Amino acid sequence: MSNRKNGFLKIADFFSERIPFYNLNFEHMVTRKEVPVHRMSWAYYTGGLTLLFFLIQLVTGVFLLFYYQPTVSDAHASVEYITFFVKSGFLVRNLHTWSSSCMILCLLVHLITSFAMKAFARPREMTWISGSLLLILTFAFGFTGYLLPWHQIAVNATKVVLQSIEEAGHYLPGGLAALPSYIKEIIQGEVSVGQATLSRFYALHVVILPLFFMGVIGLHLLMVQLHGMSQGVDTPSDKKERFFPFFILKDLWLWGAVFLVVFILSLCLPFESFYSYPLFEAYDALGSTPEGIKPEWYFYFVYYPLEILPFWVVMLGMTVAGAGIFFVPWIFKNTSRKVLSIIAWIMAAYLIVITLFGQLIYEMFKGLK
Amino acid sequence: MNKDSIFVAKLSDLSSARGKYFIDYQMRPALAFRDERGLPVLISAKCTHLGCTVGQDLDGQGRILCPCHISYFDIKTGQPTPGSPAKSPLPHLGWALKDEQGNLLVAQDPEGRREGAVDPSQAEKSLLFIVKRFS
Numbered sequence: 001m002s003n004r005k006n007g008f009l010k011i012a013d014f015f016s017e018r019i020p021f022y023n024l025n026f027e028h029m030v031t032r033k034e035v036p037v038h039r040m041s042w043a044y045y046t047g048g049l050t051l052l053f054f055l056i057q058l059v060t061g062v063f064l065l066f067y068y069q070p071t072v073s074d075a076h077a078s079v080e081y082i083t084f085f086v087k088s089g090f091l092v093r094n095l096h097t098w099s100s101s102c103m104i105l106c107l108l109v110h111l112i113t114s115f116a117m118k119a120f121a122r123p124r125e126m127t128w129i130s131g132s133l134l135l136i137l138t139f140a141f142g143f144t145g146y147l148l149p150w151h152q153i154a155v156n157a158t159k160v161v162l163q164s165i166e167e168a169g170h171y172l173p174g175g176l177a178a179l180p181s182y183i184k185e186i187i188q189g190e191v192s193v194g195q196a197t198l199s200r201f202y203a204l205h206v207v208i209l210p211l212f213f214m215g216v217i218g219l220h221l222l223m224v225q226l227h228g229m230s231q232g233v234d235t236p237s238d239k240k241e242r243f244f245p246f247f248i249l250k251d252l253w254l255w256g257a258v259f260l261v262v263f264i265l266s267l268c269l270p271f272e273s274f275y276s277y278p279l280f281e282a283y284d285a286l287g288s289t290p291e292g293i294k295p296e297w298y299f300y301f302v303y304y305p306l307e308i309l310p311f312w313v314v315m316l317g318m319t320v321a322g323a324g325i326f327f328v329p330w331i332f333k334n335t336s337r338k339v340l341s342i343i344a345w346i347m348a349a350y351l352i353v354i355t356l357f358g359q360l361i362y363e364m365f366k367g368l369k
Numbered sequence: 370m371n372k373d374s375i376f377v378a379k380l381s382d383l384s385s386a387r388g389k390y391f392i393d394y395q396m397r398p399a400l401a402f403r404d405e406r407g408l409p410v411l412i413s414a415k416c417t418h419l420g421c422t423v424g425q426d427l428d429g430q431g432r433i434l435c436p437c438h439i440s441y442f443d444i445k446t447g448q449p450t451p452g453s454p455a456k457s458p459l460p461h462l463g464w465a466l467k468d469e470q471g472n473l474l475v476a477q478d479p480e481g482r483r484e485g486a487v488d489p490s491q492a493e494k495s496l497l498f499i500v501k502r503f504s
């Protein structure tokens with residue numbers, strides 16, 4: 001009996017340490033909160049920036065909803081209508097596309113710096129797990145939103161990704177082999193990418209994912225506020241900055257500056273100008289897939305390896321990495337910040353090289369064959 | 370068989386160099402060509418690698434190209450060129466030719482078994498259909 005009592009107490013202790021509700025008061029979370037000052041202090045702004053871009057997505061997304069038509073016959077035309085005929089429609093749409101890329105960029109920087117700073121260490125495991133969930137949700141936003149304009153690149157790239165899911169079935173044993181095909185059918189909703197797929201992606205992109213995201217981000221921010229800032233370096237100096245009003249003012253100042261830059265970019269440079277135009281013609285079911293079909297840049301880290309390496313190697317690697325990210329607080333429990341920094345640098349170098357030079361590397365490999 | 374068929378094209382409108390896209394019974398894209406004897410060649414246009422729609426133009430060696438990951442397919446055999454990312458062949462589709470009154474002239478199942486015959490003068494005026502079921 002006493003053993004059981006101890007067990008329950010242990011569970012209670014575990015949660016009261018991870019979710020310290022006793023800190024849920026204005027004094028702890030605002031007036032007395034401090035932010036450590038050291039060479040990595042800039043990293044404390046990356047999460048806030050990601051939030052800023054999410055807020056931009058939320059507002060511009062609602063504006064786009066006023067005009068967007070989620071049907072295969074009208075989707076493309078409605079996006080063109082927004083771009084060319086709705087007052088400032090092009091600006092709202094450009095803000096939405098630019099900000100989506102910026103959000104993913106900030107999120108990746110936030111992930112890598114939090115990893116290097118060991119911000120996931122006890123008792124902040126919940127903060128890390130909720131953050132990892134936000135990462136996956138953000139990629140899901142990117143994937144589902146990509147289909148909505150219903151142009152050539154959108155539909156064909158979605159077809160390729162969904163077919164890749166089915167492909168995974170070839171590597172699974174026995175009864176499991178049919179599973180990826182079922183998953184694909186559930187997502188696709190019909191025999192080919194069509195209206196059912198568009199309706200599903202639309203519902204996911206504008207209702208289901210945002211609801212989930214807001215819940216998880218609420219939890220994430222609550223955890224950050226309950227625990228306070230992680231120290232971030234091995235030997236913290238005594239130098240600290242008051243969260244309110246100093247850090248928050250700097251944070252807002254940065255938000256203003258970054259918003260100005262994204263606003264000017266959206267005003268002058270459509271994100272789509274990086275691609276050749278035919279890809280943005282309305283999807284033609286009776287036509288070849290146009291050349292140059294690629295996913296958005298933030299999927300290059302998995303797209304180019306898929307082009308170069310055997311399918312199963314990449315799928316296995318991504319599955320392990322995708323599941324492993326949730327266990328980071330336990331896998332790297334006893335790893336020093338120095339080693340974590342080295343791993344973080346390797347991750348960053350991989351992401352930068354594959355994103356910037358993926359095409360070059362792919363052509364090199366193709367040439368060697 | 371007469372009942373369950375979908376019109377694809379007039380046979381005389383098909384070309385041996387450039388395929389005509391159509392959608393098959395499974396809602397998948399397919400291409401219709403005409404071979405050197407003037408008979409139809411119907412082949413799936415859904416790449417067996419990752420499902421892109423292959424191009425409609427034949428190259429000098431009688432192949433069509435999937436532009437997504439550069440797989441070439443021989444339209445006679447359906448087989449991908451060695452070294453292509455696609456490993457399995459594009460399947461052929463069965464077809465039926467009917468005269469303008471809707472009478473069946475000749476039909477060929479997906480395995481290439483043919484029933485009936487057509488003379489060249491009839492063929493020029495005939496209409497090409499895909500057939501749901503071959504019995």
